[in-house]
Amino acid sequence: MLILGIETSCDETGVAIYNSEKGLLGHKLYSQVKLHAAYGGVVPELASRDHINYIMPLIDGLLKDCNLDIKDIEAIAYTSGPGLSGALLVGSSVAESLACALGIKSIPIHHLEGHLLAPMLESKKPQFPFIALLVSGGHSQIIHVKEIGQYMIIGDTLDDAAGEAFDKTAQLLGLGYPGGAALSKLAEQGVKHFDLPKPLLHSNGLDFSFSGLKTAVLYLVKKQSNLTKKIKADIAYAFEESITDVLVKKTIQALKQEGLNRIIISGGVGANKTLRKKIISECKKNNFEYFFPDLKFCTDNGAMIALAGALRVNLPNKNNYSFSVKPRWKLSEI
Numbered sequence: 001m002l003i004l005g006i007e008t009s010c011d012e013t014g015v016a017i018y019n020s021e022k023g024l025l026g027h028k029l030y031s032q033v034k035l036h037a038a039y040g041g042v043v044p045e046l047a048s049r050d051h052i053n054y055i056m057p058l059i060d061g062l063l064k065d066c067n068l069d070i071k072d073i074e075a076i077a078y079t080s081g082p083g084l085s086g087a088l089l090v091g092s093s094v095a096e097s098l099a100c101a102l103g104i105k106s107i108p109i110h111h112l113e114g115h116l117l118a119p120m121l122e123s124k125k126p127q128f129p130f131i132a133l134l135v136s137g138g139h140s141q142i143i144h145v146k147e148i149g150q151y152m153i154i155g156d157t158l159d160d161a162a163g164e165a166f167d168k169t170a171q172l173l174g175l176g177y178p179g180g181a182a183l184s185k186l187a188e189q190g191v192k193h194f195d196l197p198k199p200l201l202h203s204n205g206l207d208f209s210f211s212g213l214k215t216a217v218l219y220l221v222k223k224q225s226n227l228t229k230k231i232k233a234d235i236a237y238a239f240e241e242s243i244t245d246v247l248v249k250k251t252i253q254a255l256k257q258e259g260l261n262r263i264i265i266s267g268g269v270g271a272n273k274t275l276r277k278k279i280i281s282e283c284k285k286n287n288f289e290y291f292f293p294d295l296k297f298c299t300d301n302g303a304m305i306a307l308a309g310a311l312r313v314n315l316p317n318k319n320n321y322s323f324s325v326k327p328r329w330k331l332s333e334i
């Protein structure tokens with residue numbers, strides 16, 4: 001079966017075609033990062049307008065690249081939440097209208113479910129059940145994934161999400177928005193020179209709290225009389241060490257607590273090299289299996305939505321073409 005996936009929850013327009021027998025046939029992505037960088041964050045109205053500009057040309061280009069006609073598509077999956085309501089409306093209305101015109105199934109997808117299942121785009125796929133560390137710009141969750149649609153959130157952030165902490169710290173170091181990848185690159189040039197807190201590292205629970213870490217960076221930056229590139233790199237290094245130590249410790253704790261031996265890391269922060277290195281090392285020590293999406297499928301993309309659609313296509317679904325976006329849809333309400 002051929003499924004078209006559409007992602008427009010935030011500042012990336014992503015489209016992909018997934019063949020349920022052969023896997024991913026192709027994908028295209030347009031990132032609005034440059035558009036929003038000047039404002040230091042995503043401007044929702046600009047995001048919606050840019051999705052409108054790019055979504056149809058992206059779909060046309062993808063069909064051409066895959067040597068397919070729109071009439072070959074057999075179902076359309078799209079992100080219907082959570083995210084920015086205007087941005088979600090663009091993808092949802094395009095998906096539902098196309099599906100209605102073609103008389104095929106439309107499948108609304110939870111954005112985080114897309115991230116959770118993204119490692120299944122790879123040739124080595126995780127089997128259920130597994131523990132997922134989902135770390136993105138808006139979420140930091142540890143989830144016990146029993147099977148499609150059965151997600152038990154066992155750890156969550158009490159304040160800032162991991163990606164948010166990366167972005168805010170990057171901003172304090174003058175690295176622009178979103179700064180996660182830039183901060184990580186700068187950290188490669190840093191050495192252990194500063195100590196930053198590792199919030200809740202020794203707590204029994206699986207929750208995270210990163211706002212204190214960000215504030216500690218703020219004070220550290222203010223204390224420097226001359227914020228040289230070298231000092232910035234050492235601060236970036238200390239920040240990355242602290243946040244990844246906490247993420248890894250809690251994830252391994254979750255595996256042991258739930259009696260599972262398989263882990264996946266997903267979401268934008270899942271692209272972080274230090275996080276991956278530490279997870280691999282701990283998994284080897286404990287004989288756990290680990291799975292990551294390809295780097296390009298860690299951040300928002302259409303492929304993960306098309307894949308989630310392929311896995312949901314035979315589950316009971318709504319059968320008309322009405323839709324409503326869910327900007328604050330909780331994964332536990334799926």
Ligand code: KG4
Pocket residue numbers: 135136137138139162163164166167178179180181184267268269270271272273298299300
């Ligand atoms: O999953 P995603 O594309 O969007 C959301 O659903 O939020 O994640 C974006 C987040 C941003 O905060 C970005 O700074 C962060 O992922 N990010 C990284 C890296 N690449 C992206 N954080 C740390 N290290 C990276 N290499």
Ligand code: ZN
Pocket residue numbers: 111115136137267268299300
């Ligand atoms: Zn995302």
